[in-house]
Amino acid sequence: MQSGFTACPGLFYATPARDGILSRIRIPGGIINSTQCCVLADIAEYCGGGYVDVTNRANLQIREIYTTIDEKILGRLQNIGLGSSNTDVDHIRNIMSSPTAGIDRQELIDTRPLVQAWDKYIAVHPHLSGLPAKFSVCFDGGGTVRVCDRPNDIGFAAVLIDGNLYFRLHLSLNASKPPMDTGILLNPEECLPVLVALAEVYLNHLDTTSSRKPRLRELLNTLGCKNYLQEVQRRLPFPLQSVGSQEYQNQIPTNQYKHISIHPQRQSGLSYIGVILPLGRLETVQIRRLADLAERYGSGTIRLTPWQNLLISDIPNQRLPDIQREIESLGLHWSVTNIRSALVACSGNTGCASSATDTKGHGRELAAYLDHLKLSQPVNIHFTGCSKSCAQHTKSDIALLGVSINQGKATVEGYHVYVGDSDQKFGREVYQYVTLAELPTLIEQMLRVYKIQRLTPDESFGEFANRHTMAQLKQLFSPNKAKVKSKE
Numbered sequence: 311m312q313s314g315f316t317a318c319p320g321l322f323y324a325t326p327a328r329d330g331i332l333s334r335i336r337i338p339g340g341i342i343n344s345t346q347c348c349v350l351a352d353i354a355e356y357c358g359g360g361y362v363d364v365t366n367r368a369n370l371q372i373r374e375i376y377t378t379i380d381e382k383i384l385g386r387l388q389n390i391g392l393g394s395s396n397t398d399v400d401h402i403r404n405i406m407s408s409p410t411a412g413i414d415r416q417e418l419i420d421t422r423p424l425v426q427a428w429d430k431y432i433a434v435h436p437h438l439s440g441l442p443a444k445f446s447v448c449f450d451g452g453g454t455v456r457v458c459d460r461p462n463d464i465g466f467a468a469v470l471i472d473g474n475l476y477f478r479l480h481l482s483l484n485a486s487k488p489p490m491d492t493g494i495l496l497n498p499e500e501c502l503p504v505l506v507a508l509a510e511v512y513l514n515h516l517d518t519t520s521s522r523k524p525r526l527r528e529l530l531n532t533l534g535c536k537n538y539l540q541e542v543q544r545r546l547p548f549p550l551q552s553v554g555s556q557e558y559q560n561q562i563p564t565n566q567y568k569h570i571s572i573h574p575q576r577q578s579g580l581s582y583i584g585v586i587l588p589l590g591r592l593e594t595v596q597i598r599r600l601a602d603l604a605e606r607y608g609s610g611t612i613r614l615t616p617w618q619n620l621l622i623s624d625i626p627n628q629r630l631p632d633i634q635r636e637i638e639s640l641g642l643h644w645s646v647t648n649i650r651s652a653l654v655a656c657s658g659n660t661g662c663a664s665s666a667t668d669t670k671g672h673g674r675e676l677a678a679y680l681d682h683l684k685l686s687q688p689v690n691i692h693f694t695g696c697s698k699s700c701a702q703h704t705k706s707d708i709a710l711l712g713v714s715i716n717q718g719k720a721t722v723e724g725y726h727v728y729v730g731d732s733d734q735k736f737g738r739e740v741y742q743y744v745t746l747a748e749l750p751t752l753i754e755q756m757l758r759v760y761k762i763q764r765l766t767p768d769e770s771f772g773e774f775a776n777r778h779t780m781a782q783l784k785q786l787f788s789p790n791k792a793k794v795k796s797k798e
């Protein structure tokens with residue numbers, strides 16, 4: 311295993327972190343079987359910290375590695391279909407797809423074959439190792455659980471137009487916004503050639519004398535998106551069809567966390583259950599038990615999601631109460647009313663030197679404090695140890711940015727608090743330098759006010775925050791608790 315070879319960790323390019331070596335395993339489309347889960351649990355136990363983290367690209371990460379993942383272990387992973395068969399391209403980002411591909415009742419197309427086709431293409435074309443580690447691709451089948459708004463360099467989003475199925479091509483031009491629709495419509499069989507051409511044009515413009523590889527969006531902005539696409543067109547045997555994008559762009563759906571809890575599948579009599587992993591982490595005993603549940607109740611399939619949790623699919627409806635009970639017995643949750651359903655944290659100062667705070671530890675403490683508070687829909691609370699925002703690149707309902715706070719001679723950990731949407735990276739800053747001691751009661755107050763004052767049960771915390779001015783929010787959230795509680 312090489313170490314520190316690229317800026318992004320992979321299985322064959324492990325990266326040193328504050329808590330030991332970090333190894334990331336690509337899981338194309340996030341789909342993994344029970345056998346693979348058990349092998350990963352063995353490795354996390356033997357080489358790492360005894361747990362795995364699900365990342366926001368539906369990868370798996372093993373941390374705290376002090377015992378080398380040697381050739382034998384790597385071979386074992388490759389033998390069960392984990393880890394790229396071509397180590398040169400292992401660093402390229404995981405391929406994202408809707409975690410409900412093939413089981414979503416509303417999807418327009420099952421995107422799993424496209425994920426597999428691109429993964430195979432990368433594996434047999436070693437020159438693609440020239441692509442940057444962050445070269446990211448997503449396929450969205452147009453179902454209930456959408457991923458086309460997730461941060462990816464390139465996205466293919468299924469749409470129906472006049473009864474015909476197409477993919478719209480999305481490209482990322484701005485790091486702080488979801489990928490933009492280009493107005494280009496593709497037939498499904500055109501996606502792979504277009505993806506290849508997009509990659510080849512990138513490589514053609516790459517400055518091989520520089521050690522830094524730009525993001526695709528940098529090149530798109532430098533060359534101009536139109537010029538870049540003209541170069542793509544010259545490499546294709548078919549014309550790119552272009553239609554207007556404005557109307558569609560304004561309607562690109564975002565529906566995070568719709569996969570939590572129980573949902574009927576397109577296969578009659580079967581359902582999937584979305585399981586909450588507190589802060590994306592699974593102990594090895596939980597991995598093995600979940601693999602066993604997937605085997606006994608379903609088809610042995612586990613689907614990791616970019617929201618750092620997972621689905622167990624193909625469960626006969628009459629067996630749902632039993633699997634719900636078994637999931638709870640593992641100390642895990644499956645209900646959207648649980649505060650952990652959309653709680654996200656980066657690795658924090660136990661694993662990352664850039665972090666001002668112990669984000670994961672504080673996330674766990676906040677969840678325990680708010681456990682009694684039942685929500686009717688997930689509220690996405692995002693703890694981040696610095697502005698890099700590794701755990702979540704999209705806007706959250708409540709963002710908490712870690713800071714150090716001077717209190718006389720002592721320094722304590724705390725957070726700046728942001729809500730809803732704005733041009734700012736984390737939303738609108740509503741409070742600064744909130745100490746850890748003050749944080750739980752403040753967040754509880756914010757959530758209680760939201761539950762009472764939202765316009766409809768469907769209004770998200772972010773939407774609620776967005777329709778108020780900063781002055782109104784501060785007044786609403788001010789500690790007049792007696793008044794707030796009396797309204798419940």
Ligand code: SF4
Nearest residue numbers: 656662665695696700
């Ligand atoms: S967001 Fe910042 S502190 Fe958190 S893991 Fe990333 S670099 Fe480290």
